[in-house]
Amino acid sequence: MTRYLLRRIGTAVAVLWAAYTVSFVVLWLLPGDPITTMASGGLDGEPLTPAAIEALKARYGFDKPLIAQYGTRLWDALHGDLGTSIQTGQDVRGAILDALPPTLQIAVGGLLVAVVLGTGLALAATYTRFRWLRQVLMALPSLAVSLPVFWVGLMLVQIFAFGLHLLPSVGANGFKALVLPSLTLGLPMGALVAQVLAKSLDTALDEPYVTTARAKGVGRAAIHLRHALQNAAIPALTVLGYVAGNLLAGTVVVETVFTRPGLGRLTVQAVGVQDIPLVQGIVIFASFVFVLVNLVVDLIYPVLDPRIAKGVPATA
Amino acid sequence: MTELLIRAESAEPVSSSVVLAEPPGRGERLRRLLRFLGRRPGLVVSAVVVLLVLVAAFFPAVLAPGDPNLGVVADKLRAPSGAQWFGTDYLGRDVYSRVVHGASLSLQATLIAVAVALVVGGLIGLLAGFVGRWVDESLMRVVDVLLSIPAILLSLALITALGYGTVKVAIAVGIASVANFARVMRAETLRIRQSTYVEAARSVGTRWYVTLWRHVLPNAAGPVLVLAVLEFGLAILAISSLSFLGYGAPPPAPEWGSLIAEGRNYLATSWWLCAMPGLTIAATVLSVNRISRALDGEWRRAA
C-alpha cells in the first residue's frame, strides 16, 4: 500500500514537471519571439513602445541562453513564483488566487450536478425493466454531450432569465446566480459520468459473480447496489477524476457566457492580450489541480477494489 | 451462431461436414443493408444531416444562393418565416445563408483538427505499441502529460503562441486531441501485436513489417476510425467554442461559433440569432456521434 502511494505521488510530481516543460515549450519557444508576440498586444491590448520592449527583454532574461531561462523559471515556479503579468504587472500567482473563489463556487456546483445527475441516470437506466424507458434515459447523455456548452448556457439564460424571469442572467451575486452556471458546467460532465457508469454497470451485471449472487436468492436492488455498483464504480471514478480536473477549463466558456468574474474570464483576457506568463501560470495551475484530483482518485481505487493495491490486474 | 455451426459439424462425420450456408451474394448484402437501415430511422436522418452539412461546406451556393454578408437593414431582426427560414440578424442578413456559408470555415477547421490529431496521434500510438520497451514508455509519458492539461487550456496556450485565425485554431484543437488517438492506437496496436494470430504469422516466417502492414494496421483501423468520427463531433464543439470566444476568423466571415457570439447581444429579443446556429451545430454533432456508434460494431452485431 505504501509502495502504491509513493509510486502515485512520484508519478504526480513527474507529470507536473513535464506539464511545466510542455507549457514552456509551447509558450516560450513556439512563438519564435515571445516578446514581439506579447508586445503586439494581441486581440484587445495596445502595442508597446520600443523602449518598453527592451525593458521587457531584460526583465524576462531573453539575453540569456534558452536552457538557463528554463532553469531559472522552473526554479522560480518551484518556489511558487510564476512571474508577473505583462499586461497588468501583477504577480501571476496573486492574480490566479484572486480569481479563484468565484470559480470554485461554480466548479463545486458543477461537480455536484455532474455526480448526482450522472449516477442517478445510470442507476435508473440500468435498473428499469422497461426497454423503452432505458432507451429514453440513455439517449439523454448522448444528447447532452452533443450540445455546445456555451449555447446551452445561452439557451438556459433565454428560458430561465428572459423567458420565466426566475434567475439572473449574469453576475456572481448570491446563490441564485450560481444555479445556471453550475447547471451549464455540470450537464455535459454528468452526461459523461452517466454514459460510463451505465456501461460499466451493464458489464458488471453480466459477470458470472452476479449469477452466483442471484443463485443465492439475493434480490435485484441488492445485486444492483451491493454487488454491481462497487465493481462498476472504478471506470466511473476515473471519468469523474478527469471531469473534475477539467472543471477549470469548462469555466472558460461558462464564465464568458454568464459574464462572471473568475479564473475562466482571466484566461480569456490573458489569451486576448497574449499575456504569456499569465497564460502559462493558469495552464500550470490547471494541471496542478488535475494531478491533485487524480491523486485523490488513485487513493480511492484500492478502497473500492482490493486487487489494485496488490498490483493484480483488475480485469477478472 | 458458432454454436449452431459446431453442432452441425459434430453431428456429422468429417467428410460430410461440408458447406453450411452459401456466403452472402451482392443482392443479399444490399437487402441486408436496407433492412438494417429500415430498423434505424435515426441513423438514416443522421446520414442525411451529415450529407447536407458536407454539401453546405463545399458547395454552399447549392443550398443558399444568396450572399451571406449582404443585408437589407430595413429587414433586420425578422423572426424565422417562410422567406427567411432562420430569420435575419441585426444588419438584416439572412441567418440561414450565414449558417450555410459558415459551414465551410467550421468544417474546414474540423477536418484539419481531426487530420492533425489522427496523423500525429496515430503515428505516436503505432510507434509506441509496435516498438514497445523504452520508446513506448517515453512516448506514453508525453501523452500522459498532454492529457493532464485540459484540452481547451492546451488549445488556448497554443493560440496564445500561434495567434488567431481558423487554421491556427484548428491546429490547436487537433494537437489537444493527439493524446486520445495516441492512446487508442497504442492500445489497439499492442492488442493485435500480442495476439496469437500475429505470433502465428511471425512463426511461419512473415517479416515484421509485413505483419505491421497486413495484420496490425487493418485490424487497428476500425476502432481508430470510430474514434476519428467521434473526435470529429468533439472538434466541431471545441472549434465553435473557440470561435465563440473570438479566436477564429475575423468578422464579417461567418463561423458557427462566432454567429452565436454575435447573436448573444440580442438574446432577450431575438432568440433565433443564437438558437438557429446552435441547433445546427447540435444536429451535426448528434448525427456524427450516431454514425460513429453505428460504425462501432452495430453492423457486425446485427449480423
Add this chain to the structure above:
Amino acid sequence: MSERASEPSDLRPPLLEIEDLDVAYRIAGGRIDAVQGASLTVAEGEVVAIVGESGSGKSTLAQAVIGLLPANGTVTGGSVRLGGASGVTELSGLGEKAFRAVRGRRIGLVPQDPTVSLNPVHKIGKQVGEVLRVHGLADRRTAAIRAVELLGKAGLPDPEIRAGQFPHELSGGMRQRVLIAIATAANPRLIIADEPTSALDATVQRRILDHLDTLREQGTAMLLITHDLGVAADRADRVVVMSGGRIVEQGPVRRILDDPADAYTRRLVAAAPGLSAPARPRVAPVPSGSPIVQVSDLVKEFPLPGRRTLRAVDGVSFEIGRGETLALVGESGSGKSTTARLVLRLADPTSGEVRFDGTDITRAKGGAWRDLRRRAQLIYQNPYASLDPRFSVEDVVTEPLRAFGIGGRAEQRARAAELVERVALPAALLERKPVELSGGQRQRIAIARALALSPDLVVCDEPVSALDVSVQAQVLELLEELQAEQGLTYLFISHDLAVVRRIAHRVGVMREGRLVELRPTEELFTDPAQDYTRELLAAIAGSRRTSVGRTA
C-alpha cells in the same frame, strides 16, 4: 459403489421433475429453440449427469431449472416441479420474488468458472454469509461465524483466515470450494453443478469432484452438467445425454456406457478419451538417422516483481526422433508450453542447448532463424485466436508461402486448394472468414497453414482442448493420418492424458519446470514409475469407471 448401482432411482421419492420443457432464445431476426421437450427426474439423494457438447442445451436446461436464464431466454412450455419438505412447487412461471426464496435455499448452484464467479471486491466470509442472511437464517454476527464453519466443511484449510481474504488471494481450486460452501450453506436438497471443474487442473478437478461426492452421503441430490462423459461415468447414478436441444437418451450410467441405444450416444462414448484404452497402442517408429530435435539441460527463467525469478523450465533434456510423436503433459504452470516455444526458438532460453536436425539453434537469429521457420511449425490451442479475423481461409493458408515468396499467385492458390483438401475440408471454404467456420474447421485450417511449407516438425500446443470431444477425435485422427502420409514429427503439448494416450509414441510428464518421467506411452500408462504420474493418471475422468469395470 455397489450400493449405488443396486438401488434403483425410482424407489426414492422424486425431488425434481422436469416434464416436456421447452426453452427458446430470442435473437436478432428470429429465435433459437435451445431446449425442446426435455423430461427428466432427479430423485432425493440421486446424482444425475447431463452430458452433451457445446450447444446441446445442457446449460440452458440447468439455467431454466434455477430460473437464471439470460434476459433473452424464456421457458416456452412444459413444467419443472421441485419437491421437498414444504410440498411440491411448480417452478416454471414462478414469479421473481417467489423464485428468490427457492434459489440458494432449496436449490444451490455451483457455477462453471470459479475464477470469475466470486465478487472480486467482497471478502470471502461475507459472500458465504450472504446466503444465510438473504434467507433469514442468520444475522450479521452469526452469519460470519457460520461462514467460517461452512468454509471449513467445504475443505478449505484455515477457514478463519480465508474468510477475511478477497477472492484474488485464493487459488482456483480454493475458490471452487468457497462456491461449494455458498451452494450448500442453506442446506438445499438439490445442487446444480454446471461444469464445476472444467476450468481446473486435473488433480484439483478430482479433489473437487471427490468433495462433491461427499455431499451425496448427506442426502443431497445433484444435477451435474458436464461435457465430459468420463466425469459423468465416475460420479453419476444416471446419465442424460443431450444433443441439439433434445434429450436423446437417459438411463443408469452402466447401461448408457455398456449398451448405448442411440447413435449419438454411441459416438460420444466411442470418442470419450478417458473411458477406454485405445484399441491399438501406438508403437514408436524405428529410429532412422539422427533425431530431429535434441534438447539438453534447457532452462528458462522469467523475472518476477521484487527481483525474484520464476524457473518455468528447469534443466529439461529430451530427443525427438524422425516421424515420432513426443507428448509433454503437465498441469498449468508446469512449463510444457514454454518448453515448446523454446524448441521453436520463439523465446530465448536462459541456458541449455536446442539442436534442430543437428544444427545448434539455441541462439539462432536472422537467416538461421528464418530457415527454422520453414522447417518447424506451431499449431495453437485456440484456433480462433490464431487466425486473423480479417483474412480469408486462402489468405491464412498461403501466408507462409507469401512470407518465403514461394510461387506466383496462381501457384499459391492451387497449393491452398490442395492443402485445404488434405485436411478434409471442401475447397469452397477458401473464400470464407474464420468467423464463418466452426471450431473444428478452424483448427483444420490452422493445420493446413502449418503444413504449407512441408515442415519436418510440427509443435501442437493443446491443439484439441478447445474442441468438443467428437470433433477432438476427428482432429486427432487427421493428425495421425498426416503423420503416416508425410512422415511428420510431432511435439504434442497437452494437459489431457487421455488425449495423449491416443496419439503419442512417447510421453514426458512435466511438473514445476522439470521433466519427471519420459517413457513410451503404454509403459507409462500401465506402469508409472513416479508418484506424481500415478496421481495424474488417477485423476483422468472415467478412470474410476474403467477400473471398476476391470475388477467386476
